[in-house]
Amino acid sequence: MADFAHLTVVRKPKSNWLKVSAILIAAILALPILVVLVNVLIGDGDVWHHLYQTVLAEYISNSLLLMLGVGIGVLVIGVPCAWLTSMCDFRGRAFLSWALLLPMAVPAYIIAYTYTGVLDFAGPVQTFIRDMTDWRYGEYWFFEVRSLGGAVVMLTLVLYPYVYLMSRAAFLEQSENTLEVSRTLGYSGRAAFFKLALPLARPAIVTGLSLALMETLADYGTVQYFSVNTFTTGILRTFYGFGDVAAASQLAGVLLMFVTALILLERYSRHRIRYHASGLKKASNRRMKLKGGRAFLASVFCWLPICVGFLIPVSVLAFWAMFKAEMPGTNFIQLAWNSFYLAAMASLIVVSLALVLSYAIRLNNGRSVKASVGIAGLGYALPGTIIAIGTIVPLAWLDHRIIDLVTYYSGEKIGLVFSGTLFALLFAYTVRFMAVSLGAVQNGLGKIKPSMDMAGRSLGMSPFKVLARIHIPLLKGSVLTAMLIVFVDVLKELPATLVLRPFNFNTLAVRAFELASDERLVDAAPASLMIVLVGLVPVILLSRSISSNTGRSR
Structure with a gap:
C-alpha cells in the first residue's frame, strides 16, 4: 500500500x-493586438478626422460589399458541391x-494577376474578340476585371473550399435514418436537401x-x-x-471589430453543432444515384470551379513561365x-511553441492555461496588416531604448536590433x-492515451522527458503536417512581409x-507558379486526411 501511494505521488x-x-x-x-488597441485610444485624431471625412465611408462600404459578394459566392459553390459529392x-x-480543394493552393492575389493578364484589354481574350469582329475600344462590353466585382470573383474562386470542406463533413456525418425519414414523408431529393440536410448542416x-x-x-x-x-x-x-501609426491603428481597430463579429459568429455556430446526429449509420453509404442529364449537370457544376479556380490559372502561369517570362537567374534563386x-x-x-502550449493544456487543464492557449491562437483571425503594425510599434520602441542605452554608456551607434x-x-x-x-x-495529442503519460511518470520521467521521449515520436505525423501548413502559409503571406521585411530583402510573394504592380504580369509568372506548386502539398495532405478519416464514406 505504501509503495502504491508513493507511485501515485510520483505520477503526478x-x-x-x-x-x-x-x-x-x-x-x-x-502584444500586437494590445498595441493596436492602445494606439486607437491615444491617437490625436487629426489624421483620423481627415480619413473620416474623406475615405472611411468608402472603406466600410467596399469591405461590406466585398464580404457580401464573397459570402454569396462561396455558399453558391461550396454547399451544392459538398452535397453532390457526399450524398x-x-x-x-x-x-x-478531393479535386474541389485544389483552388486552396492558389493565393487570391496570384489568381488576380493571372486573370488580369488573360481578360484585360490587352489580353488574349479581348484581342481575339477585336480581331474577329473588327470592334474597337468602347464598341463592345466586356467584364471589367479590375473592379470590386472582379475582386469578389477572384476571392470566391479560392475561398469556396472553406465552405465546401465544412459542409461536406457535416453532410457525411448525417445519419441514413434522416434521409429515410425524408423518403417516408414523400420528400424528393431537392426537398430533403432544403428541409432536412441543409438545416442540420447550418x-x-x-x-x-x-x-x-x-x-x-x-x-x-x-x-x-x-x-x-x-x-x-x-x-x-x-x-x-501619412506616417501616422495611431491613425493606421484606428483603422485597424475598426477592422478588428469586423473580425471580432465574425469570430463570435463562428463560435456561436460551433456551439450549435450539437444538433448533428452521430453514432448512426452514415448517409453516404446509400447515395442517390444520378443518371443521364442530372449526372451530367452535377459533373459540370463540380468541374467548373476546379477549371476556373485552378486548372486555367495554373496552365496560364506555366505557359508564361516556360515560354514568355524572362529566364530566372541568380536573383530568382536568392528569392527562393x-x-x-x-x-x-x-x-x-x-510548431515548437505549439508543442509547449498544447502540452501545457494537457497537464494543466485550468482556466488560465485554457485562456492562454485561446489568446495565442487569436492571430490567425487577424489580417496581416494589423499584426504587422502591432509588431513594428513595440519593436521600434525597444530598438530606440537599446540604441539610447548603448550610446549613453559606450558612445557607439548601433543599428536596429529587432525592427527592420x-x-x-x-x-x-x-x-x-x-x-x-x-x-x-x-489533435495529435488528443489521440495519445493518458496512460502513456502515467507509464512515463512511473518510470521516473519528468514531464519534459515524457514529452521528448514519448509524445514527440508519436506526434511525428501531426508535427510534420503542422510544419508543412505553416511553411506554405508563410510562403504565401504578403501584407505582413511588405511592412516588416528588411531593406533589400525580397521573397517570392513580394x-x-x-512585378504585377509594374504591369509585368508575365515576368511574375515563375515566382507565382512556384508558390502555387508548393501550396499544393498541404492540399494533397488534407485530401488524404479526409480520405483516411471518412474511409469508404467518401
Missing part, C-alpha cells in the same frame, strides 16, 4: 513551468470530392463561411492590385503615406532561398499562424506583387 506531474510558459507565450503573442453518386465523384456551413470572410477581410494583394479601397489597403496607405529560409524558420518556431530585421518578420508570422499549428498538434 509537476508542470508549473509549463503553466508559466504558456501564460508568458500568450502574453507575448497578444449523390455520379461518374467522377470520387475524384471531384452550423458547419456558417463556420466555413466565417473563415472565408475572415480571409476576405485579410486580403491585401487582390484589392490593392484591383484598386479597390478597403480597410487593408487603407491601413497600409495611412501607415506609409529567402522564402524557403523564412518559411522553414517560422515553421520550426511556431528578420526577427520582426518571424515574430509576426508566429502570431499569425500559431492557431494553425495548435490545431494540428492538439517579388510577384512588385
Whole structure:
C-alpha cells in the first residue's frame, strides 16, 4: 500500500513551468493586438478626422460589399458541391470530392494577376474578340476585371473550399435514418436537401463561411492590385503615406471589430453543432444515384470551379513561365532561398511553441492555461496588416531604448536590433499562424492515451522527458503536417512581409506583387507558379486526411 501511494505521488506531474510558459507565450503573442488597441485610444485624431471625412465611408462600404459578394459566392459553390459529392453518386465523384480543394493552393492575389493578364484589354481574350469582329475600344462590353466585382470573383474562386470542406463533413456525418425519414414523408431529393440536410448542416456551413470572410477581410494583394479601397489597403496607405501609426491603428481597430463579429459568429455556430446526429449509420453509404442529364449537370457544376479556380490559372502561369517570362537567374534563386529560409524558420518556431502550449493544456487543464492557449491562437483571425503594425510599434520602441542605452554608456551607434530585421518578420508570422499549428498538434495529442503519460511518470520521467521521449515520436505525423501548413502559409503571406521585411530583402510573394504592380504580369509568372506548386502539398495532405478519416464514406 505504501509503495502504491508513493507511485501515485510520483505520477503526478509537476508542470508549473509549463503553466508559466504558456501564460508568458500568450502574453507575448497578444502584444500586437494590445498595441493596436492602445494606439486607437491615444491617437490625436487629426489624421483620423481627415480619413473620416474623406475615405472611411468608402472603406466600410467596399469591405461590406466585398464580404457580401464573397459570402454569396462561396455558399453558391461550396454547399451544392459538398452535397453532390457526399450524398449523390455520379461518374467522377470520387475524384471531384478531393479535386474541389485544389483552388486552396492558389493565393487570391496570384489568381488576380493571372486573370488580369488573360481578360484585360490587352489580353488574349479581348484581342481575339477585336480581331474577329473588327470592334474597337468602347464598341463592345466586356467584364471589367479590375473592379470590386472582379475582386469578389477572384476571392470566391479560392475561398469556396472553406465552405465546401465544412459542409461536406457535416453532410457525411448525417445519419441514413434522416434521409429515410425524408423518403417516408414523400420528400424528393431537392426537398430533403432544403428541409432536412441543409438545416442540420447550418452550423458547419456558417463556420466555413466565417473563415472565408475572415480571409476576405485579410486580403491585401487582390484589392490593392484591383484598386479597390478597403480597410487593408487603407491601413497600409495611412501607415506609409501619412506616417501616422495611431491613425493606421484606428483603422485597424475598426477592422478588428469586423473580425471580432465574425469570430463570435463562428463560435456561436460551433456551439450549435450539437444538433448533428452521430453514432448512426452514415448517409453516404446509400447515395442517390444520378443518371443521364442530372449526372451530367452535377459533373459540370463540380468541374467548373476546379477549371476556373485552378486548372486555367495554373496552365496560364506555366505557359508564361516556360515560354514568355524572362529566364530566372541568380536573383530568382536568392528569392527562393529567402522564402524557403523564412518559411522553414517560422515553421520550426511556431510548431515548437505549439508543442509547449498544447502540452501545457494537457497537464494543466485550468482556466488560465485554457485562456492562454485561446489568446495565442487569436492571430490567425487577424489580417496581416494589423499584426504587422502591432509588431513594428513595440519593436521600434525597444530598438530606440537599446540604441539610447548603448550610446549613453559606450558612445557607439548601433543599428536596429529587432525592427527592420528578420526577427520582426518571424515574430509576426508566429502570431499569425500559431492557431494553425495548435490545431494540428492538439489533435495529435488528443489521440495519445493518458496512460502513456502515467507509464512515463512511473518510470521516473519528468514531464519534459515524457514529452521528448514519448509524445514527440508519436506526434511525428501531426508535427510534420503542422510544419508543412505553416511553411506554405508563410510562403504565401504578403501584407505582413511588405511592412516588416528588411531593406533589400525580397521573397517570392513580394517579388510577384512588385512585378504585377509594374504591369509585368508575365515576368511574375515563375515566382507565382512556384508558390502555387508548393501550396499544393498541404492540399494533397488534407485530401488524404479526409480520405483516411471518412474511409469508404467518401
